[in-house]
Amino acid sequence: MHRARRVCRSWSILLSALLIGVGICSPVKADEALAKLRYPLSKSDGIRIPNIVLDLSEVPDNASAKAWGLESKLLCEEWFPVICRFLATEKWIPPETVRLVVKRDLDAPGVTSGATIQVSLKWITQHPDDFGMVIHELTHVIQNYPSDKTTPGWLVEGIADYIRYWKYEPEIPRQRLDPKTADYHQGYGTTGAFLAWLVQKYDRRIVLRLDAALRVKAYHPKLFQDVTGKSLDDLWQEFVRDLPK
Ligand SMILES: [Zn+2]
Structure with missing residues (x-):
């Protein structure tokens, strides 16, 4: 029995040595070659989603613009925190409100200034599937570079x-x-x-x-x-x- 206990202790010493050898007991150093292969997300998962306000004042009687605008509003609410995680937004304070304005006359499909996204009525009528354009503009709101x-x-x-x-x-x-x-x-x-x-x-x-x-x-x-x-x-x-x- 006494002998058995001694054997057991030797095994535990050997096991500890092995664990230290493979790095389990010691701090693991970041491996740069692996780190560059792992796509990171910024630590902004708890970020506040702004109030997305749909402005249809230039197209009050256009039912399809309203339907498109409501879908875009949902898209912005869902994708705002997703885009934030792909960008360096940990310390960024989002705007309280993002305005999504359907414009009767606008030369470009979409234009963003600060937290206001303007979209062209003509464009969304001809390309109702182009929600990717809204994602592009919403990314500009989140980029918000000085x-x-x-x-x-x-x-x-x-x-x-x-x-x-x-x-x-x-x-x-x-x-x-x-x-x-x-x-x-x-x-x-x-x-x-x-x-x-x-x-x-x-x-x-x-x-x-x-x-x-x-x-x-x-x-x-x-x-x-x-x-x-x-x-x-x-x-x-x-x-x-x-x-x-
Ligand atoms: Zn752009």
């Missing part, structure tokens, strides 16, 4: 379309980019496709990092180099070479 001359418009639009096309409607076939004419400065879907490629090929955290920098006027093209080890222009050339022929 105005700064170093903020590149192409990247702001690219992030909004990245959220739209890769997070909201990834099932929709992407438009083919022409390697001869495409340029990341074009913003929108072109930059969105570039960001998606960077996410997939280099680092799942890159959109969150870019968004975090834009929120504090700290964006610089060198950020692409910091994350990937390659310059923005070199990355673009590589992206174009990777485009399906």
Whole structure:
């Protein structure tokens, strides 16, 4: 019995040594190679959803605009916290109210200024399935970057379309980019496709990092180099070479 207890103690010493060896008993260091493969969500799951106010004052008698507007309102309420988790919104205070205004005359499908989204009656009548446009505009409400001359418009639009096309409607076939004419400065879907490629090929955290920098006027093209080890222009050339022929 005495002998058996001694054997048991030796086993426990051996087991402890093994556990320390595999890192269970010691703090585990973050593995950078793995961390860049894990898509992160920002810790903003408890964020307050603004009151989404539908403004139909310019189209009071249009039943289909009203139906479309009510559906858009629901979409905004559901997707507001989802988009917040894809962007660096931990310290961001959302607006109390987001206004969704259907405009009788508007040249663009949608336009966002601050927390007001304007959508074109003509566009939603001709494209009633284009709720992705609302997601793009709602992303602008959440981006809410301080105005700064170093903020590149192409990247702001690219992030909004990245959220739209890769997070909201990834099932929709992407438009083919022409390697001869495409340029990341074009913003929108072109930059969105570039960001998606960077996410997939280099680092799942890159959109969150870019968004975090834009929120504090700290964006610089060198950020692409910091994350990937390659310059923005070199990355673009590589992206174009990777485009399906
Ligand atoms: Zn936009």
